[in-house]
Amino acid sequence: MKLVILSRDGIINKSFAGGVIQPDQWLPLPGSLEAIARLQREGYRVVVVTDQPGISLGALRMETLNRIHVRMLEAVRNKGGQIDAVFVCPHAAHDKCRCRAPSPGLYEQLSERLKISLPSVYAACATEDETAAARAAGARPVLVGGAGTVAPGLQPAFAGLGDFVDAMVTGGIRR
Numbered sequence: 001m002k003l004v005i006l007s008r009d010g011i012i013n014k015s016f017a018g019g020v021i022q023p024d025q026w027l028p029l030p031g032s033l034e035a036i037a038r039l040q041r042e043g044y045r046v047v048v049v050t051d052q053p054g055i056s057l058g059a060l061r062m063e064t065l066n067r068i069h070v071r072m073l074e075a076v077r078n079k080g081g082q083i084d085a086v087f088v089c090p091h092a093a094h095d096k097c098r099c100r101a102p103s104p105g106l107y108e109q110l111s112e113r114l115k116i117s118l119p120s121v122y123a124a125c126a127t128e129d130e131t132a133a134a135r136a137a138g139a140r141p142v143l144v145g146g147a148g149t150v151a152p153g154l155q156p157a158f159a160g161l162g163d164f165v166d167a168m169v170t171g172g173i174r175r
């Protein structure tokens with residue numbers, strides 16, 4: 001099985017300081033939906049991992065998060081792509097869970113659920129914590145992000161999901 005793991009905020013959609021807490025705040029980044037459709041055509045299964053501390057903090061209800069994800073899945077489908085699963089950490093830092101980045105729990109969950117080992121699987125990450133989580137789970141993290149989606153001082157390997165997917169399917173990633 002060919003699989004790729006995508007972080008959500010800053011990779012597929014715009015990220016906001018307080019998180020995406022309403023469906024109409026879920027706004028795809030340029031080219032991200034087309035990139036997911038391309039992965040689909042290339043035979044990759046796509047899964048999303050996302051930390052949503054707003055749930056634990058009371059800023060985001062699970063029901064609203066589900067509606068946000070329905071909006072995302074529909075937007076992807078409208079471009080001919082598919083997301084197989086969305087793995088969510090609903091905790092905040094004070095919960096000291098095992099699934100919030102930089103802990104590897106979400107990646108381990110998806111590895112178990114999909115019965116796939118991660119050493120050959122790329123993960124498009126938007127933050128250093130996410131790359132640390134993916135690396136700790138044995139996946140191959142790649143920092144992806146454009147203006148405003150990556151913290152100042154970080155050097156993303158690719159400007160956006162489109163460039164990352166292009167390099168991945170053409171064998172342009174070697175690390």
Ligand SMILES: [Zn+2]
Pocket residue numbers: 089090091097098099100
């Ligand atoms: Zn968690």
